[in-house]
Amino acid sequence: MYRYSEFDELFVRRRVEEFRDQVQRRLSGSLTEDEFKPLRLKNGLYLQLHAYMLRVAIPYGTLDARQMRQLAFIADNWDKGFGHFTTRQNVQFNWPKLADVPEILEALADVGMHAIQTSGNCIRNVTADHFAGAAADEISDPRPTAELLRQWSTDHPEFQYLPRKFKIAVSGSPRDRAVTKAHDIGLRMVRNQRGEPGYEVLIGGGLGRTPMIGATVREFLPENDLLAYVESILRVYNLHGRRDNKYKARLKILVHETGVDSLTHEIEDEFAERKKWFAGVDRELVANLKAAFEPPVFDLSRTRAFEDRKERDSDFRVWTDTNLSRHRCSAYAIATVSLKPIGGTPGDATANQMRVLADIAERLAHDEIRVSHEQNIIFPHIPKDKIPEAYDLLAAAGLHTSNFGLLSDIIACPGMDYCALATARSIPVAQDISRRFHDLGIERTIGEMKIKISGCINACGHHHVGHIGILGLERAGVENYQITLGGDATETAALGDRAGRGFSAEELLPALERLVAEYLRLRDSAGETFLEAYRRMGPEPFRAALYPEAKKLAA
Amino acid sequence: MPIVVRDHGFKREELNESNFVDLEDARKSDKESLAVELPNCEDPQSVKPLFPKIEIIRIKFPNFGDGRGFSLAGKLRELGYAGRLRAAGYVISDQYAIARRSGFDEVEIDEALAARQPETQWISKSKWKAHFYQDRLVKVNPDSVG
Numbered sequence A: 001m002y003r004y005s006e007f008d009e010l011f012v013r014r015r016v017e018e019f020r021d022q023v024q025r026r027l028s029g030s031l032t033e034d035e036f037k038p039l040r041l042k043n044g045l046y047l048q049l050h051a052y053m054l055r056v057a058i059p060y061g062t063l064d065a066r067q068m069r070q071l072a073f074i075a076d077n078w079d080k081g082f083g084h085f086t087t088r089q090n091v092q093f094n095w096p097k098l099a100d101v102p103e104i105l106e107a108l109a110d111v112g113m114h115a116i117q118t119s120g121n122c123i124r125n126v127t128a129d130h131f132a133g134a135a136a137d138e139i140s141d142p143r144p145t146a147e148l149l150r151q152w153s154t155d156h157p158e159f160q161y162l163p164r165k166f167k168i169a170v171s172g173s174p175r176d177r178a179v180t181k182a183h184d185i186g187l188r189m190v191r192n193q194r195g196e197p198g199y200e201v202l203i204g205g206g207l208g209r210t211p212m213i214g215a216t217v218r219e220f221l222p223e224n225d226l227l228a229y230v231e232s233i234l235r236v237y238n239l240h241g242r243r244d245n246k247y248k249a250r251l252k253i254l255v256h257e258t259g260v261d262s263l264t265h266e267i268e269d270e271f272a273e274r275k276k277w278f279a280g281v282d283r284e285l286v287a288n289l290k291a292a293f294e295p296p297v298f299d300l301s302r303t304r305a306f307e308d309r310k311e312r313d314s315d316f317r318v319w320t321d322t323n324l325s326r327h328r329c330s331a332y333a334i335a336t337v338s339l340k341p342i343g344g345t346p347g348d349a350t351a352n353q354m355r356v357l358a359d360i361a362e363r364l365a366h367d368e369i370r371v372s373h374e375q376n377i378i379f380p381h382i383p384k385d386k387i388p389e390a391y392d393l394l395a396a397a398g399l400h401t402s403n404f405g406l407l408s409d410i411i412a413c414p415g416m417d418y419c420a421l422a423t424a425r426s427i428p429v430a431q432d433i434s435r436r437f438h439d440l441g442i443e444r445t446i447g448e449m450k451i452k453i454s455g456c457i458n459a460c461g462h463h464h465v466g467h468i469g470i471l472g473l474e475r476a477g478v479e480n481y482q483i484t485l486g487g488d489a490t491e492t493a494a495l496g497d498r499a500g501r502g503f504s505a506e507e508l509l510p511a512l513e514r515l516v517a518e519y520l521r522l523r524d525s526a527g528e529t530f531l532e533a534y535r536r537m538g539p540e541p542f543r544a545a546l547y548p549e550a551k552k553l554a555a
Numbered sequence B: 001m002p003i004v005v006r007d008h009g010f011k012r013e014e015l016n017e018s019n020f021v022d023l024e025d026a027r028k029s030d031k032e033s034l035a036v037e038l039p040n041c042e043d044p045q046s047v048k049p050l051f052p053k054i055e056i057i058r059i060k061f062p063n064f065g066d067g068r069g070f071s072l073a074g075k076l077r078e079l080g081y082a083g084r085l086r087a088a089g090y091v092i093s094d095q096y097a098i099a100r101r102s103g104f105d106e107v108e109i110d111e112a113l114a115a116r117q118p119e120t121q122w123i124s125k126s127k128w129k130a131h132f133y134q135d136r137l138v139k140v141n142p143d144s145v146g
């Protein structure tokens, strides 16, 4: 794992001091509220519905036990004893007081963490595949790239006042677990025909009110050209992105209005110039980054502990069948700890749960923890022999829900419960759905299913790329939920199709039940997932299930 | 009277406002040392032919939240502009370091802002070479400069 260099350490400390000073200068009137706002946002501090919210970065989703314990400490000391893990590999604390924030930032700096650029019109926390370094299908670990980008984007002088926020994601696998196609820049690590490492570069993806799938601007960018190229994209965007309307200010709109081809030209021209200036990235630093993410030394010895427990404990067996993924090393597994207990708040963890996760990582799983954009926690390297013990500890803390990738593994944004922009509730909707389908006992029959819920058109819940997407709106003072179907967040990314008119909160659950029942009836085998069935048959049968009254009218 | 901020603090403007001309007039001028004012949306390539005749370029910041001026400054430097470069208009002291890092030599502010954000607040941002990630990461090609 990457550890802060002396430089990083001094940087975050100085940044805390700077923010402390900015808070004082706001209070004394040297900074107006308008001037203070972008400064606090760049330090992760939002003004929410009830209070301030602090958004802490978990760069590329990687944490160790010490850092997780510090998050628990912050949750206990300055919040109400819990934290919320988000879809962008951040953790949010919903109840800090402004005056306490510098101290919280200090506590983060103590363990090599920060809240820098988790908000505001700048380059945000760089995200990466949460299975990085562990997945059996990986070409290359994306984290050295993500850490390089983190350092490069931190306080980048040219790009602190962009037209709008800017998100970058990196994936090192053919399976895209980082949603690279829904980011301003998506980087997919590839090799060219000569076997040299590089990136496929996608730009202009994004969800929000105008969802778009990213377009490829470079099939192959040599590794060494990365920063010069990314800087060229950012410069073109900074100079030409729209600033007259914040809803049209994202890169995707510039791509859309300029056209991919002519924007690609502009970027390539800028790059040709920029490259002359760049003599390259500091080699020693890059070598250090690569070394920092070397996998741990795996212990290959095996007993029958794992198999024995599976044979005699069906709950354990169900959990392992659902929540484990294939590790590059056969004596190991990747374990996903679901933060979606049935009827709970997606992504929330209590301070006590965080400490349990930290203990397990430290004692049993090479001291590594990941946070996924799907709002779950992952032990990327856990020896199979240790899984029974880890499972018991998880179960004692209520962290053993066996639903990874299933219907109740729902992504939901905070919605009306916390967010000032929300037009509807999303957490209670997720809770109702998860309870209902759990009670029906058909989750495992349904198989892979991604439901994603947003509480307004800003789409923080990624509803456009859910197999079933739910968007909460408000119509004449009443909540109204729109359904999209067939979205996909992976390498075969697609935006869902709007099904039709929205549903009231009461109508929503029965409508989803009809939809799922129809899928089960129509699928060609138990192995055909909802998304596959939707792709095979198109929207019509599913629309008919959602809107039976339309069928009656037509008859 | 506007105030010019440099690394050691405030100084009074010594250039007369009327010295500054726009790009159009600069092209027509036969003066040997020009003071040119650019909007932040100017195409830097169109300024390049005039570089030898320019003593100072002033880039306007209509609002502190509009960061185009930082990229324009960076581009002018990469195209070889070695003269004085000034950020003028609505730039706050918290932006001083990034202005310097982007290639500006100085910032010009009005008296009202100088009263609200006095000299000490600017001086506290003047060690802009310290804690500078990009400078540490990226090696600049010595042949390309200037």
Ligand code: SF4
Pocket: A413, A414, A415, A416, A419, A420, A421, A422, A423, A454, A455, A456, A457, A458, A459, A460, A461
């Ligand atoms: S989607 Fe809307 S309601 Fe949900 S977190 Fe984002 S802005 Fe808030």
